Amino acid sequence: MLIRDVRPWGGQRSDVEVADGRITAVRPHDPAATPSPDTVEGRGRLLFPSFSDVHVHLDSTRIGLPFRPHTGAPGVWAMMLNDRENWRNAEVPLPERVAGTLERMIANGTTRVRTYAQVDVDCKLEKLDAVLAAKERFAKHADVEIMAFPQAGILREPGTVDVLEASLRSGATVVGGIDPCSLDKDPKGHLDVVFGLAEKYGVEVDIHLHEPGHLGVFSTDLVIERVRALDMRGKVTMSHAYELGSISESVSRRLIDTFAELDIAMATVAPSTDGQLSLADLTTAGVRVGLGEDGQRDYWSPYGNCDLLDRTWQLAFTNGFRRDDLIEMALAVATMGGASIMSHDVPRLAGIEDRPGVAVGDRADLVLVDGETPTSAVMDRGKDRTVLHDGVVVADGLSVLG
Numbered sequence: 001m002l003i004r005d006v007r008p009w010g011g012q013r014s015d016v017e018v019a020d021g022r023i024t025a026v027r028p029h030d031p032a033a034t035p036s037p038d039t040v041e042g043r044g045r046l047l048f049p050s051f052s053d054v055h056v057h058l059d060s061t062r063i064g065l066p067f068r069p070h071t072g073a074p075g076v077w078a079m080m081l082n083d084r085e086n087w088r089n090a091e092v093p094l095p096e097r098v099a100g101t102l103e104r105m106i107a108n109g110t111t112r113v114r115t116y117a118q119v120d121v122d123c124k125l126e127k128l129d130a131v132l133a134a135k136e137r138f139a140k141h142a143d144v145e146i147m148a149f150p151q152a153g154i155l156r157e158p159g160t161v162d163v164l165e166a167s168l169r170s171g172a173t174v175v176g177g178i179d180p181c182s183l184d185k186d187p188k189g190h191l192d193v194v195f196g197l198a199e200k201y202g203v204e205v206d207i208h209l210h211e212p213g214h215l216g217v218f219s220t221d222l223v224i225e226r227v228r229a230l231d232m233r234g235k236v237t238m239s240h241a242y243e244l245g246s247i248s249e250s251v252s253r254r255l256i257d258t259f260a261e262l263d264i265a266m267a268t269v270a271p272s273t274d275g276q277l278s279l280a281d282l283t284t285a286g287v288r289v290g291l292g293e294d295g296q297r298d299y300w301s302p303y304g305n306c307d308l309l310d311r312t313w314q315l316a317f318t319n320g321f322r323r324d325d326l327i328e329m330a331l332a333v334a335t336m337g338g339a340s341i342m343s344h345d346v347p348r349l350a351g352i353e354d355r356p357g358v359a360v361g362d363r364a365d366l367v368l369v370d371g372e373t374p375t376s377a378v379m380d381r382g383k384d385r386t387v388l389h390d391g392v393v394v395a396d397g398l399s400v401l402g
Contacts, residue, residue: 001391003366005029006042008358009328010374013044018364021390026360040386040393042368046377048331049357050365050387051308052112052338053105055239055267055292057149058134059117059127061101062297063306065091070302076183076210080151083299084122094127099134101296102142104306107398109367111142111389112342114206114267114292116149116176119167121159132171140402141394145342147174147206154193155184161193168201175201178208180219187222195226198235206237206267213243213275217251220244227262234263234344239292241266246275260285265341269294270315279319283329283337286348290338291315291330308334309369309381316378325352327375332356339365364391 003016008026015033017025035041060083062068072082090097105113117128128148135144148167154160154177168175177194180187198205211219220238227236238244238259245252256277259266265288266277282289293311296304312334316327329352336357340346349356358366370384371377387395394401 001038001040002036003040003047003368004033004035004042005031005044006047006368007044008047009355010046014047016047016358018388018391021364023358023360023362023364026358040368040388045368045384045386046371046374047358048367048369048374049335049339049362050112050367050389051108051110051334052290052336052342053110053292053308054112054114054237054290054338054341055269055294056105056113056115057118057295057298057300058098058101058113058115058131059094060087060295060298060300061097062090062299063097063101063104063304065097065297067297067302072300076179077152079300083151086299087123095130095133098130099137101306102134102138102144103400105308106138106141106387107395107400108307108309109369109385109387109395110308111365111387111394112339113142114145114147114174114338114342116147116151117167117172118151119148119163120150120152121157121163122152124163125167125170128167128170128172140392141389141400143342145174146172147176148172149176149208150178153178153183154190155186164193165197168197168203172203174204174206176206176208179211180207180222181215182211187219191222191226195230195232198232199230204235204237205232206239208239209241211243213246216241216243217247217255220255224258224262224264227264237265237267237341239267240269240271241277242271242273243275245277252277252281256281256285256287259287263288265290267292267338267341268315270311270318272318279315279333280326280329280352283333283349284351286350288337288340288348289333290341291334292338307381309378313378313381324373324375327378328355331374331378365389
């Protein structure tokens with residue numbers, strides 16, 4: 001395949017050859033060359049690595065359904081109860097909602113997904129099964145990794161541990177935890193279960209952390225202790241972790257350096273909150289950082305539209321980025337930053353100037369987007385997109401193919 005007349009990361013107009021799912025050549029564009037039947041016409045569009053959504057709740061989506069009044073009360077437990085009360089009553093069955101949302105994500109340029117699937121004594125494996133079905137349906141369009149997520153905590157409701165373990169036997173490849181202190185109020189017991197299951201089944205860990213300030217740092221330090229003790233370098237992600245940068249510069253520096261040393265990744269959803277660890281400092285230190293859309297128009301929030309380029313704009317905006325290099329760094333986080341969390345064959349971003357993913361030898365998971373520069377693409381979020389997965393066009397013009 002030849003991808004003709006594109007601008008990798010906004011550079012010179014180029015022709016990009018793809019074979020066996022990899023980029024095999026990048027050369028200056030030849031306008032006189034005769035296109036072959038398998039040529040993809042770039043028309044001067046920008047070429048980026050495709051997006052990697054590493055924090056999305058496909059199991060709770062209402063994408064494509066009518067808007068409804070938000071009925072959730074503040075706090076994780078109250079919001080979880082709101083979801084539990086309503087998710088079965090949606091206008092469309094859950095498997096259709098999950099598949100439809102994943103399809104829209106692919107159409108917009110996302111070909112790598114780490115999705116949460118809630119497992120608890122209420123839904124048991126019903127939500128996991130819906131996500132597994134969507135993963136199988138779009139196996140040729142995207143890589144989908146499923147995290148078994150105890151949204152209601154692990155210790156509050158008897159039977160949760162059994163359901164969580166059953167989910168790992170059923171196809172989940174990441175085990176989750178959530179707010180070990182504030183939700184279960186037993187951080188040792190909570191993390192003992194999470195890391196015990198991770199060891200038993202050889203899976204990675206993803207900790208959902210909403211806890212504020214010193215409490216969040218305390219829980220994070222407990223996670224760090226286990227990563228060291230169990231030698232789980234490169235197998236743990238901290239998601240959200242909104243306020244780890246709110247204590248002091250020295251605490252922030254210690255956490256960033258420790259994350260880099262132990263290869264503990266971070267996943268952000270670009271919240272509009274103060275106290276976050278610096279995205280530029282994390283990237284410069286070599287911490288794997290990825291982006292996600294979180295819940296999408298569900299019983300938790302009316303936000304989200306399946307477009308990670310739109311969320312990249314939010315990431316740049318909430319971080320106050322104006323310089324092109326920082327906005328492009330946000331785009332690198334949204335693409336190859338997340339890819340490096342899902343596969344350690346993908347190297348960490350090498351600082352804020354790193355623009356990987358479109359060189360010879362790279363996997364041909366790519367997205368073509370209209371725009372003048374990478375920054376303008378983030379600002380304008382054009383809809384003239386073509387999406388490739390493993391060197392095959394899987395979506396064009398916001399429609400999934402095949």
